[in-house]
Amino acid sequence: MFNFLKSRPVFWASVTGTTVGVAFFIKDLMQGEKFNNSIKAENKVVIVTGANTGIGKETVLELARRGATVYMACRDMQKCEEAREEIVLETFNKHVYCRQCDLASLESIRKFADNFKKNSNVWIFLSTTLA
Ligand SMILES: NC(=O)c1ccc[n+]([C@@H]2O[C@H](COP(=O)([O-])OP(=O)(O)OC[C@H]3O[C@@H](n4cnc5c(N)ncnc54)[C@H](OP(=O)(O)O)[C@@H]3O)[C@@H](O)[C@H]2O)c1
Secondary structure, three states: OHHHHHOOHHHHHHHHHHHHHHHHHHHHHHHOOOOOOOOOOOOOEEEEEOOOOHHHHHHHHHHHHOOOEEEEEEOOHHHHHHHHHHHHHHHOOOOEEEEEOOOOOHHHHHHHHHHHHOOOOEEEEEEOOOO
């Protein structure tokens, strides 16, 4: 049986093709649909943590594109400012701000929160810093 399979390149090619096809199909299925809604966020004020890179930065970019006012909560203000500059240049939305917040420090979180206590306009808090 092994020798039979060894001399069947077409069989192996079709197994490989099917495996790759099924893998792509499953990946496609798991991803769900792409969010293409052009909904605007002009009157929204959003705080995003972990905003200088990765998912957080992409979130800020998309919200800024949609016109939201975004506060980027980052522990490293230099990295935050660099990311903010990129986002403002790309989206032409100047209502993107940097605020210092180290989520590993309760003191830093309290200080950060105190600055927003009087700002009842904050609509959404998005934390992309899970670990
Ligand atoms: N990327 C994915 O596909 C994916 C999928 C599922 C789940 N996740 C999870 O989602 C989270 C974000 O993923 P990511 O890919 O965006 O990660 P990332 O690129 O490493 O970004 C993490 C962000 O969190 C910030 N951060 C870390 N510790 C912090 C602290 N103590 N205070 C304030 N900010 C802090 C980092 O700031 P610094 O730059 O200063 O370090 C950075 O901006 C992670 O927990 C990850 O495990 C990611």
